[in-house]
Amino acid sequence: MKLxxxxxxxxxxxxxxxxxxxxxxxxxxxxxxxVEQLEVRMKVFLATDYLADIILLEDAIVGYALYRFSDNDTNSHCKDVYIRQYFIVDRFRCKGYGIRGVELLKEQRFASIDILSVDVLAANHSGHQFWLKAGLQPYVINMKVKL
Structure with a gap:
């Protein structure tokens, strides 16, 4: 079966x-x-500069990616893509579909892109492992404090 x-x-x-x-x-x-608030926010994302792809296995929904393209801040010859949200449905996890979904995005949506970036919560260890397996490397640590 093909994604x-x-x-x-x-x-x-x-x-x-x-x-x-x-x-x-x-x-x-x-x-x-x-969910209702997230619907409003998603509508704004899609109405502005974000695109979303639904990842399918035949008719089954495997997950989705929400991303946006931009010019590189430091190199005008480079194009970037930022994946804001990437999700795989529980029953499809740990079966290779997540990695294959990233590969499909790279092949079909990001072929002309130079740099792919994502944010991963510090406490999301499985997310860190997933993105490392997908070929990404840590680049910056963003730190916060509630005031």
Whole structure:
């Protein structure tokens, strides 16, 4: 069976928001938004400079990626892509679909891109391991304190 990408549209916002809520819960994110609030936010993302792809295995939804393209800040000859959200449904995890989804994005959406970046929560150890396996390397540590 072969994975495919389907460019998300406004009709997919509810589905994307539900998966985003699961991503937030799974990674231990402190984001308090509910699904309805996430729908509003997803609609804004897709109406601005973000694109989303739904990852499919035949008709089954495997996950999604939300990303945006940009010019590189330090090298005008380079193009960047930032994956803001990447989620694989529980039953498809640890079976190679997540890595294959990243490979498909690289092949079909990011072929002309020079740098791919993601943010991973410090406490999300499985997320760190996944992105290392996908070929990414740590670059910067972002530190915060609540005031």
């Amino acid at each position: 495919t990408l389907k460019l998300a549209t406004e009709a997919d916002i509810s589905l994307l928001a539900k998966m985003n809520k699961q991503l937030i819960d799974d990674e231990g994110n402190s984001n308090p938004m509910n």
